[in-house]
Amino acid sequence: MNFSDWAAAKWAAAGDLAQSIWALAVGWPIPTLATAILLAAVIAAFFLRRAAPERGPSPNRQADQLARIQRLRGSRVIAIIHREMHSGGVVFGGAERSYIDLNDFEGVVSAIAMTGDERPLDIILHTEGGDALAALQIARAVKAHPAKKTVFVPFFAMSGGTLIALAADEIVMSEHAVLGPIDPQIGGLPAASIVKVARDKPIATINDFTLIQADVAQKAMDQMRRQACELMEGTYNHDGSCAISDQLASGKWTHSYPITVPEARELGLNVSTAMPREIVDLVALYPGPLPRAPNVQYLPGHDGRA
Numbered sequence: 076m077n078f079s080d081w082a083a084a085k086w087a088a089a090g091d092l093a094q095s096i097w098a099l100a101v102g103w104p105i106p107t108l109a110t111a112i113l114l115a116a117v118i119a120a121f122f123l124r125r126a127a128p129e130r131g132p133s134p135n136r137q138a139d140q141l142a143r144i145q146r147l148r149g150s151r152v153i154a155i156i157h158r159e160m161h162s163g164g165v166v167f168g169g170a171e172r173s174y175i176d177l178n179d180f181e182g183v184v185s186a187i188a189m190t191g192d193e194r195p196l197d198i199i200l201h202t203e204g205g206d207a208l209a210a211l212q213i214a215r216a217v218k219a220h221p222a223k224k225t226v227f228v229p230f231f232a233m234s235g236g237t238l239i240a241l242a243a244d245e246i247v248m249s250e251h252a253v254l255g256p257i258d259p260q261i262g263g264l265p266a267a268s269i270v271k272v273a274r275d276k277p278i279a280t281i282n283d284f285t286l287i288q289a290d291v292a293q294k295a296m297d298q299m300r301r302q303a304c305e306l307m308e309g310t311y312n313h314d315g316s317c318a319i320s321d322q323l324a325s326g327k328w329t330h331s332y333p334i335t336v337p338e339a340r341e342l343g344l345n346v347s348t349a350m351p352r353e354i355v356d357l358v359a360l361y362p363g364p365l366p367r368a369p370n371v372q373y374l375p376g377h378d379g380r381a
Contacts, residue, residue: 140357150195156361157202175205175235180212195223204234218242228252229355242306249350253333258326259295266292267326299324
């Protein structure tokens, strides 16, 4: 859609809204100034919430960098990178973020299906997590690939991202990168905390809804422990893998707790810090389309010398 078509559509929609608001104002007398302010805000929102202009490197540069990494490593490289998607505008809303979802699952499975059994798999993760079902199925698809699987975490792979990382033979993290707990969340609340409330309080003081939540929460925790343990079988010994999954799914930490490289190793995960520079550079090619200057600025090149 060109600008003139977009502007005409916005004017038409704004006009319809203005008529509706005016009819409401007539039926329910709002002071004239308040009506004018409300009308101006609605019209302004239509124009300020238009899609933000794209910025940053083109998809061609991203594909070129993926191809370069594949050549260097002799592997199939799959990048799961989540950034802010677009601005919600000045008047209403804010930036929307992307998360692991079933579309990601479809994409990963399709890529793996086109990968030879003897070709190593490199998964680049940069995500806060997302849908548990999607993350688990991605992890299972990665686990099922016969050749070596390596997960790279340049900065962070939280929650569902960590679940995917557990399916790999090796996790490569930057020095300051982090993983996260995989404890289930029920209605936005930690499953472990719901179970604790039901366990610690006298049952006569707990309402039915909380008891149902506690039952679901316990099932979710048991399932996550078992599924994570299964993902690590063959890479870690059975007792070791289940001990790791018990810790990660236990709820002993907050869900956003950052698990650093030393802590990941202490848990028993197979972690390396040999992060290729090319993979860090790839993530930088996905800056998100927000029309703003970066909050962190520095001169490029070694020691700030281009």
